Amino acid sequence: MNVHRRPFLSLIACALLLLPGTVVGQGIRGDVTLNWGWLQLRPFVRDSVPEDGVSGPGLQRQLPDGTTVTCIDGDFCRWYEDNGTRQDITPFTQDLRFAGWTGVQGLSFHGQMRTRLGSDDLWPRTEQKFDLMSGYLSFNRSAYQVKAGRMYRASGLGYYNFDGASAVWRGLGWLWLEAYGGWSLARGVNAPRNGDLVTESDLLATDRRGLLFGGAVGFRGGKVFSGSATYQREIRTDRLALYTERAAVDLRALVGGWAFDGAAAYDFAYDQVNDARLRITTPALVGIKFAAQGRHYTPFFDYWTIWSAFSPVGFNEGRLSATWTSRNIPLLVEAGGAYREYEDANTGPTNTTVKNDGWRGFGRVYWSPDRWYVDGRYRAENGFGGARYGGDLILGRYVGKGSASYVALRGSATETLSEFRVGERYVTGGAVEGAYDISKANLTLDASLGFYRIEDKNRPLSQDWTEGRATLGLRWRFNSGGTR
């Protein structure tokens, strides 16, 4: 952060110079959240036997217990099993977030930071001990807003955060314009692209930070239409190459309970539409709300990687869902499904056994008589690379006012087939969960404890395959008043 301190200070100084003299309420509010988790996992281990020790010919053979192995003549037969020594993983995070009002109308400061402890190297990102997720100054008036610092930006291109500044002008009411720029951060990491986190995970990680620039225009046509268009590019700090160059359009019309949503994101380097959606949601028709969606999806990859040059193909998907909410009893029923078909991969043998389609189905029933509730959820996901079928059944009771405090029992069962591997797996288990909100003390506590049994179909259990899961959380809110 030291490298970029001076530009930030300059921005802050400029903002302070432009401040009006009006002084209104000062204050700060925020929360502290502690989360501790415990989960047990069994790592995969690779095993092998000499090729001449496995009967039968060919590349793929079976061991006496049914395990499929890949054999190379004169070499070894190899396979993977997740029967490694059970690991206990205990990640612990502490979050502090706050928003403060300075006493100068419109000027506020915001921050969110996280520390991580425990389970180094076993749980992702636990080696990132301190994480500044956002921290910025905001000067917000009815016609414009200026922000400087580390901030998130959500758009049709997704969720990015960066170190820099943004300015929004909305003086006309129906139109808004935004410009933003700064040093980009790797998505989902809150760290530079060339930082240790990325370089330790990818052997070809890039060696330069990125500069991010973007602009957006949005409009609002009465209460009916709204939309936005965003253009954004990231360039290496030595300006030798781009990391990304993308644009997105998002449109929405909302009339009489009907919602029409359309979106498309475009990648300039590979001339691809990455994610395009058109969705129509109806108002309650015969008591049921319907939603239909058509979607095209092709993954986007940063230009410093080779992945887009491998010509990934997209899929086209149709999705239908229906939701019925009873007006007379506290009952919600939801069901839906989707079917997708992949574009021609233009590779491999003509008689490939890899499917080029997939489907999903899902359903939910939520019934809450009195202060009890029953929540049943099912999901089937069938694709070319993996599948799962199963769901949860929860029986719970709300405690006190509202739904913030509860205690519940969860039963869970899932069948999985994954990663082009032979064999089906069943995961069954249960948990007890609860939360308690102590409003007077601004405290919320939550906890869960569960155990899951894992069984492989047609393969013997050689040891105890039960895995534990637990969470413990605490959130404390503080508030010294303050207004915008």
Place this chain on the structure above:
Amino acid sequence: MRRLAYLGALVFTIGAGALFAASRGAFEFPHEKHAALASDGCETCHAGIYSGDAAQNVSVNPALCTGCHNGQAFVAVDWQGYTPRESGLKFEHATHPKIGCKTCHGVPDGEGDMAVQAASGETCLVCHGNGATDHFEVGVNPCETCHYDPAPGHTPGWKTQHSTAAAAQLPNCTSCHKETYCVDCHDGPVNPDFEYHPANFVMRHGAESWASPMECSECHSREVFCRDCHSNQGVAQDGRTSGGYHDGVANWLQQHGVAARQGMDSCVGCHQQTECMACHSAKSGWRINPHGPDFDPSRAEDRSTQACAYCHTGF
């Protein structure tokens, strides 16, 4: 050209849909034409406004209309009474301070007491907007205080389907939600509820990652999050390409190209670029061309030669 056609179709469909829906719009009562009837103020017709009488609270008794519009004195009307719109908004006049009808219902620059219109949600936000008062902070005060569930515009499946609405209407989102509210899901310390990712998702996420019902990489770095964990759990074995893992498909080596092009998102969750380059680089190894028929090297090269240089000389 094809991209423009897609965009045009998108705009046309949204516009046509909105016009269709708008054509089913509600009847607007011409208040200004009836100004003479409201000598005692709005309560002349809206008798239940302040009493909280649900039967008359917002609506007008149809008998008041047919008293004059009976086909003799004035043209007959067949109005059956007010049907509440599905705004999703809970509102009771009786529980709000008496701040004058036109404060919320006045037409901007309209003249006279009858220049009124339906109040919009923005009117509420003058007092109740995010940051206005602390007790309306999301999480402290539940959405249900002001909204029926689902809240207006929050269509079914909102938690996984809101991206377009959020991008198109970002100023609306910030009326109720603070930025930190988004972070709870997009970069939260834990799975915020079991609606987005079901419980024990660590044992269930494989199928989803191949199917991409959402873009995982929007929140999770493929390199730092996925690959890091998969390496720790022995799923990703750097440098080993001698088979054994994807043994559910016969002759995996010959067939992996289809799987890779269809599910590149997932491949990256385990495999390093260098593993693929062992066979697909033009510099060494098997020199197998990985580019598809639509690959345009000049477009990619114009923007970055960084990736080209991994496999090709001359950059």
